[in-house]
Amino acid sequence: MFLAVLCLCTLGSSLAQAPPPHFRPGQEPITPLPPTPIQDPQQVALGDRLFHDPRLSHDNTLSCNSCHDVSANGASVGQPKSRIDAGPELNTPTVFNAALNYRLNWEGNVRTLEAQADQTLQKPQTMGSSLDEVLNKLRGDQDLSKQFREAYGREMDGPGILAAIATYERTLLTPGCRFDRWLGGDASAINAEELAGYGLFKSLGCVSCHQGVNVGGNMYQRHGIFHPLGSPEPEIVRVPSLRNVAVTAPYFHDGSAVALAQAVQKMGYAQLDRVLTDDQTKAIVAFLQTLTGTYLGRPVTQAGGSRQADAPR
Numbered sequence: 111m112f113l114a115v116l117c118l119c120t121l122g123s124s125l126a127q128a129p130p131p132h133f134r135p136g137q138e139p140i141t142p143l144p145p146t147p148i149q150d151p152q153q154v155a156l157g158d159r160l161f162h163d164p165r166l167s168h169d170n171t172l173s174c175n176s177c178h179d180v181s182a183n184g185a186s187v188g189q190p191k192s193r194i195d196a197g198p199e200l201n202t203p204t205v206f207n208a209a210l211n212y213r214l215n216w217e218g219n220v221r222t223l224e225a226q227a228d229q230t231l232q233k234p235q236t237m238g239s240s241l242d243e244v245l246n247k248l249r250g251d252q253d254l255s256k257q258f259r260e261a262y263g264r265e266m267d268g269p270g271i272l273a274a275i276a277t278y279e280r281t282l283l284t285p286g287c288r289f290d291r292w293l294g295g296d297a298s299a300i301n302a303e304e305l306a307g308y309g310l311f312k313s314l315g316c317v318s319c320h321q322g323v324n325v326g327g328n329m330y331q332r333h334g335i336f337h338p339l340g341s342p343e344p345e346i347v348r349v350p351s352l353r354n355v356a357v358t359a360p361y362f363h364d365g366s367a368v369a370l371a372q373a374v375q376k377m378g379y380a381q382l383d384r385v386l387t388d389d390q391t392k393a394i395v396a397f398l399q400t401l402t403g404t405y406l407g408r409p410v411t412q413a414g415g416s417r418q419a420d421a422p423r
């Protein structure tokens with residue numbers, strides 16, 4: 111009896127009016143961004159201020175925003191890589207939507223935004239400082255100390271600094287991209303070529319790794335499965351998100367692809383053993399361009415602010 115009802119329902123829905131090609135409402139392997147979560151506004155404001163504060167770095171030259179420019183693409187404009195005196199160079203990933211990745215950093219070796227921020231303070235490649243050092247500097251700032259007390263109801267401490275930064279980062283979502291509007295049922299939000307690109311993205315198998323709410327960011331994979339991709343280390347990485355990918359060049363953990371079309375072709379060859387035609391590449395790039403969202407109502411863009419450290423605010 112139960113089965114019969116089930117069958118009837120399925121039959122009923124398959125006879126309903128034709129959906130756009132390739133489109134199965136609610137069953138696509140990619141899902142739209144959720145609404146930006148409501149956070150405590152005082153904690154967000156404090157996190158925003160800390161994110162832009164160069165005193166977080168040992169020599170007071172770099173804020174988080176120096177490498178993750180939120181007025182542009184949340185990554186580095188101009189200088190693509192972290193400044194490295196130690197260790198391998200890594201391409202800077204965007205902080206936009208990072209809160210929705212299930213693990214953080216290229217290797218996916220960090221679980222929480224708080225732990226990520228703590229590590230970033232310590233790493234010689236980024237801040238070369240430490241939470242204690244930062245705390246000592248910031249405690250001398252009356253105005254900031256007051257803002258902290260108002261946000262957290264206690265004197266400034268390390269866990270609060272990390273929590274405020276993480277709280278701010280949770281608001282760095284980029285809703286409103288055309289593809290999400292299409293997923294929401296607006297058939298006119300993307301054109302025929304973009305839709306064909308999405309079809310290829312699924313049929314070629316890109317979507318087996320780049321999927322979910324961030325079009326990536328939810329699994330580990332080897333890179334260079336069939337053919338080498340770039341520098342071999344690290345061998346296993348967390349699959350990057352492709353949200354805003356059209357405006358976050360260069361690509362890959364080592365920044366070895368400068369243009370999106372090049373990255374797409376390299377992916378096809380390295381991960382799927384496919385040599386993509388120019389038309390296929392063009393359609394996939396067109397699809398990926400529909401994944402560019404907005405932050406505070408402005409489109410996320412590659413061009414933008416400068417890498418100069420912000421003055422303390």
Ligand code: HEC
Nearest residue numbers: 172173174177192193200201202203208214215216230236
């Ligand atoms: C000198 C440039 C630089 C600075 C300054 C910097 N970052 Fe990063 N950020 C990077 C690089 C490079 C990575 C990749 C690190 C890795 O994979 O190990 C990264 C990774 C991240 C990620 C992970 C993104 C993801 O999707 O996995 C977050 C979140 C982040 N940074 C936040 C911050 C915060 C918060 C600060 C300030 C406390 C900061 N960054 C300062 C260069 C920088």
Ligand code: HEC
Nearest residue numbers: 315316319331332333349350361362363373374377378381
């Ligand atoms: C087997 C898993 C897998 C498949 C299949 C796959 N990718 Fe990837 N993709 C990855 C991994 C892993 C990386 C990161 C590689 C690195 O940084 O070394 C990546 C990186 C990318 C990047 C660069 C993102 C950035 O911000 O640097 C793009 C663009 C991309 N993939 C598009 C595609 C397209 C298009 C396809 C299908 C033709 C595809 N991928 C198929 C796993 C995969």
